[in-house]
Amino acid sequence: MIRLTMNPGEDGDCLLLEYGDDTFIRRILVDGGRAGTYPRIKPALARLDGLIDLLVVTHVDQDHILGVLALMEDNDRTVEFGDVWFNGFDHLLETEGFGAQDGEKLTSALIAQKIAWNDAFGGMSVEVGRQLAWFDDGSTMEVLSPDRAQLERLVPDWVKECAKNGLIPGRDPQEIPAAPDFEHFGGVNIEQLAATPFDPDNSKTNLTSIGLLFEFEDKRLVLTGDADDRRLVASIRPRAEAAGGRLHIDVLKVAHHGSDHNLSKELLDLIDCDRYLISTSGARHAHPNEIAMARILQHGGPHKEIVFNYRDRAALWDVDSLKDRFGYTVTAPAQDAEDGFVTLEL
Numbered sequence: 001m002i003r004l005t006m007n008p009g010e011d012g013d014c015l016l017l018e019y020g021d022d023t024f025i026r027r028i029l030v031d032g033g034r035a036g037t038y039p040r041i042k043p044a045l046a047r048l049d050g051l052i053d054l055l056v057v058t059h060v061d062q063d064h065i066l067g068v069l070a071l072m073e074d075n076d077r078t079v080e081f082g083d084v085w086f087n088g089f090d091h092l093l094e095t096e097g098f099g100a101q102d103g104e105k106l107t108s109a110l111i112a113q114k115i116a117w118n119d120a121f122g123g124m125s126v127e128v129g130r131q132l133a134w135f136d137d138g139s140t141m142e143v144l145s146p147d148r149a150q151l152e153r154l155v156p157d158w159v160k161e162c163a164k165n166g167l168i169p170g171r172d173p174q175e176i177p178a179a180p181d182f183e184h185f186g187g188v189n190i191e192q193l194a195a196t197p198f199d200p201d202n203s204k205t206n207l208t209s210i211g212l213l214f215e216f217e218d219k220r221l222v223l224t225g226d227a228d229d230r231r232l233v234a235s236i237r238p239r240a241e242a243a244g245g246r247l248h249i250d251v252l253k254v255a256h257h258g259s260d261h262n263l264s265k266e267l268l269d270l271i272d273c274d275r276y277l278i279s280t281s282g283a284r285h286a287h288p289n290e291i292a293m294a295r296i297l298q299h300g301g302p303h304k305e306i307v308f309n310y311r312d313r314a315a316l317w318d319v320d321s322l323k324d325r326f327g328y329t330v331t332a333p334a335q336d337a338e339d340g341f342v343t344l345e346l
Helices: 037-046 062-072 089-093 106-110 149-151 153-166 184-188 188-196 229-242 291-297 311-315 319-327
Strands: 004-007 015-020 024-029 053-056 138-147 210-217 217-222 247-253 269-280 304-308 330-331 342-345
Touching: 004 217, 004 229, 015 217, 037 062, 053 304, 062 106, 089 149, 188 291, 188 319, 210 229, 229 247, 229 311, 304 311, 304 342, 319 330
Parallel strands: 024 053, 217 247, 247 269, 269 304, 304 330
Antiparallel strands: 004 015, 004 342, 015 024, 138 210, 210 217
8 A cells, every 4th residue: 555645835845655555554744844744733733643753854944844834833733653764964965963044944843752863874974875774564765865966955044044043944935926827728739838848957955855665565656856957867866777777766756846956857868657746736936847747748658647835826727738748637636625635555
């Protein structure tokens, strides 16, 4: 059994992965979305058996970390954590111990509450090539990003922002752009958009985002956060070549909510993917970007499902002419369901 729930992270991510069989079940929570996410998912967390085996905080942008901070600050929370994967300041430097510069809120909460932190890595950073102690339950987990150089590149900005605010902020809130209307998409030239030269994301926080490859019962899920496309390509290419050119993936959580700076044709050419997950309300940056979506339509395989956890984001692409032409289906919350939640059974 593998169950993946996309929770209402607003413009961010909050994913709950559950897997197991008749003898066990494990739960992995990846990111917490915005601060408003936690009150919405708290009832669902209360229905769990009290333990989340692993909490992954992919990076420190606010649309991924604020919901985690709200959870940590809740004295009445009903769940505990077996381990937390999060690269704090000292992990960027690969030093030992925690000094004065670690005053940011999640570091303080993990230490104060004595929560296991990167135990699977011996307390060291979560990064490509690091030895990982994982559950002996038939599943595997591999770190696809970040690498050591990407972590170290964030250090000066982390120091500056900690001094200013006590927490690395995400991108400054912007006026929400108007969403393109149906007529605009009806006239879109998908091939032309898909051929747009790739301009990679250079956000220093996104470059440190943890990306993971999870496997269980012959299913593969790639959970990317806002990971760097170039780092993902470098990590996936050897597996793809060993598989004959393309690595079959059951689920790809599209990096950075469908930004065109985080999804290249090069990556899509390395995978044979069944489901593409777009986790965002579209607030602040109007994700998913139409160039990224065009790349999925054009290069994402002849038969694919695109899953959105917000209805209005799906509506822009739930167009019969496009679906028939590019071989895809659209899944999104039903009109009578609470927006922001989608659960997949694999």
